[in-house]
Amino acid sequence: MELPVIGLIAVSAVLHVAWNVRLKTAGDPLRAATVGMLAATIGIVPVAIGAWVLAGRPAMPAEGIGLGIASGIVEAAYFILLSAAYRRGDLSVVYPIARGTAPLLAVALGVGLLGEQLGLAGWVGVVLLIAGFVLLQRPWRALRGGGAAFDPAIAFALGTGVAIASYTFIDRLGTRLIQPLTYAGILWLTTVIVLVAWVSTVAGGRILSGGRQEVRRAAVGGWLTLGA
Template identity: 40%
Template sequence: MSPLALLLILVAAVAHASWNLLSKQASKADGVVFLWLGATASTVIWGPVAIGYLVATGTPVTLRDVGVICGSTALHVGYFLLLQRGYRYGDLSMVYPVARGTGPMLASAVAVLFLGEHPAPAGIAGIVLVGVGVLIISGARFKADKGLLYGLATGVFIAAYTVWDAQVVGVFMVAPILLNYGGEVGRMLALSPLVWPKRHLIGQVWREHRPRVLGAAVLVTLSYLLVLIAFTMAPVSVVAPAREVSVLVAVLLGGRLLAEGGLRRRLLAAGIILGGVAAIAFS
C-alpha cells in the first residue's frame, strides 16, 4: 500500500468514527428522519463540489453510471438504517467495532473468492484476529443484545457495499466524487417515502440535533470519499480492513465522551481487531 493511500485511509477512519459518534448522540431521535436530514444536508453542502467537478472535467454521466450508483445507494440505505437502529439499542463502543469488524472479514472473503485476490498467510491470520476481537467485544451475548445483532447485520451491508463500490470506481471507472454524491442524493430520495408519514418530526429533530446533522453531512461524505479514492490505489482486500483502524477511535470516543462501560475489555478487543487489520493491510 502506498503512503498516500494509507494517509487517506487514516484520515477517513477518524472522520468516520466521528460521524458515528454524532449518530449515536442522536440515537434517541427518530432514526429515519435523522438520516434523511443528514442526506439532504449533504446533498446541499456537497452539491457545488460535484457540479464543479463535472464542469471542470467535462465528465459525462451515463445511464450505466446511474445504474451502478443506484445499486450502491440501495446497499448504503440498508447500512445506514441498520446502523442507526443498532445505536438505539447498543453502545457506540460495542456496535461500531462489531459492524466494522464483521464487514472487512466478509469483504476480504468475497474479494478472495470472487475477485481473484490472494492475501498472504499473514492476511489470513489477520482475518482470524478480527474475528476474535469481535467475539471478545461482544461478550458472547449475540442472542441477548439487539445492538450486537444489528451490528452484525450492518457488517453484512458493509461487506456488500465495499466490494460493490470498489468495482464501481475501479472497473466501471465512475469518479469517487460522483459515486459518493450520487449516493447521498439517492439516499435522500429513497428515504423520502419513509419520512413523509413522519414529516411532523422534521422540525423537531432539526432543532434538537442540527449540529449533529450538519457534522454528519460533512463527515459521512468526506470519510467515504477518501476511501473511494484509496480504492483506486490499492486492492479491496487491503483497503477494506485497513480503514477499520476507526474501531479504536470509536471505542475511545464511546468510553471517554459517552462514559460507556467495559472500556478495558473493549479496548483490548479493539486492539486485537486493529492488529488483525494491520496484518491484512500489510500482508
C-alpha cells in the same frame, strides 16, 4: 505505506468515530442520519457535477448508473440498520461489530467473486478481526447461562456490517465504469432520497422536526462522514 497515507487513514478513522458518537447520542439516530446525509449531499452533488463537466462530460454507462443507485439504496439500509442498533445497544458494542464484520465479508466477496489474492498480512488481519469479534461477543456466556437471548442490537450491528460490505463491493465495480466523484454524487443523492422517503413514511415524522441545535448537530455529523 507512505506517512501521508497513514495520516489520512488516521484522520478518516477519527472523523468516522466522531460521526458515530454524534449518531449514538442523537435523540433520534435515524432522523439525525437523514439530516446529516442531506447536508453532505447538498455539498457533494455540485462537486460531482463539476467534476463531470471538467472531465469533458464523459458518457455514463447505464450499468454504472445502476450500480450507483443500487449502492445508494444499500447505504440507506446501512443507516437504517445502524440507527436501529444504536437505539438498542451501546456504542462500544455496536460500532466494533459493525465495522469488524464488514471487512471480513468484503474479503470473502473480493476473493470469492473477483478472484483477488490476499497476502500473509491480509490473512493475519482476518484472523485478528475474527478473534476480536469472538472476544467482544463472548458466545460462551450464552452457553453458561443456558442459552441467553440474543441481543437485538448485535443482530442489527451484524446487518450493518453486511450492508457496509455490500455497498463497498458494489462501489468497487461502479467506480470502474464512472468517474469516482460523479459516481459518489449518484450514490449520495440516491441515499438521501431513500432515507427521506423512509423517515417520512415508514418511520413516521418530519425530517426537520427537532430543534435548531439538534438539526445543526446532525448536519455537522453529515459533514464528518463526508470527510471520512
